[in-house]
Amino acid sequence: MTVESIEVRHVKVRDPAAEPLLRDLDLEYHSRYGPNQELSRYADEEFSPPGGAFLILVEDGRTVAGGAFRRYDDTTAELKRIWTHPEHRRRGLGLIVVRELEREAVRRGYRRIHLTTGPRQPEAARLYLAAGYRPLFDLAADPETIGPLPFEKLYDDLAAEVQEA
Numbered sequence: 001m002t003v004e005s006i007e008v009r010h011v012k013v014r015d016p017a018a019e020p021l022l023r024d025l026d027l028e029y030h031s032r033y034g035p036n037q038e039l040s041r042y043a044d045e046e047f048s049p050p051g052g053a054f055l056i057l058v059e060d061g062r063t064v065a066g067g068a069f070r071r072y073d074d075t076t077a078e079l080k081r082i083w084t085h086p087e088h089r090r091r092g093l094g095l096i097v098v099r100e101l102e103r104e105a106v107r108r109g110y111r112r113i114h115l116t117t118g119p120r121q122p123e124a125a126r127l128y129l130a131a132g133y134r135p136l137f138d139l140a141a142d143p144e145t146i147g148p149l150p151f152e153k154l155y156d157d158l159a160a161e162v163q164e165a
Contacts, residue, residue, distance in 0.1 A: 006093070007058045008100055013044040013068070021066040021083045028083075032120040042080070046070040052077075053104045057093055059082055064091035069101050072114050077105040079115040083123065094127045102158055111155035119143035125151075132157055 011018050022039060029038050047054040051071030056063045065084040072078035079101055084093045105113055115133070117124040122143070129135065133151035143149060 005059055006064070006096065008055055008096075009058055010053060010055050010104075013047050013054050015056075017058065017063050018054065018066065019083070019087065020063045021056060024085065025081060025083050029118075033118060038125045042070060047080070050108065053102075053108075055097070055102065056083075057096060059088075059160075064088040065097050067097040067101055069105055072131060075110060075111040076114050077101075077108070077110040079113060082115075082127070089123075093114055095131055098127065098131045102153070106155075106158050111158075113119070113153045113158065114150065115152075116148035119146060125149055 009017065013022075013061055025086075026039055027148070028114065029036050046052050047068040049069055054068040056065070056066035058064065067082035068080050070078040070080060079098065082094060082097055083093075084097075102113060113133075115128065117128065125135075125143070128151045131153075133153050136150040136152060137146050
């Protein structure tokens with residue numbers, strides 16, 4: 001399968017096509033951090049227009065990746081729930097999700113994107129670094145001593161990437 005066969009769909013959080021993403025994220029968080037409430041921390045409406053967005057990548061009728069953003073403050077979107085199905089990792093789908101969310105955030109008028117990832121998700125931290133996000137923590141420190149790892153990307157960087165696409 002090629003990346004060209006991927007369909008980007010903007011959906012509601014409770015769309016049946018989003019269920020594999022939410023189910024697998026819950027399992028992933030539980031396996032790395034134990035019982036948690038991460039997926040119920042925010043109301044579904046926060047990931048809907050006008051302040052938020054939720055999207056999935058679909059290939060051959062299967063949800064293979066997805067993610068969302070919510071309004072963090074007046075000028076900042078916060079990326080959340082970035083996920084790629086385990087069978088489809090290492091194909092660049094996470095980066096496609098991040099770029100699609102960035103484009104949508106810029107269209108909605110956001111000038112900054114903020115996100116955090118957990119200290120036990122090094123592949124997520126690598127994705128955000130590869131996508132041009134600036135770490136707001138010491139990369140040399142043990143992630144377990146930091147807690148959630150914050151990143152940001154500012155409008156000038158976002159706008160340049162949106163124009164390239």
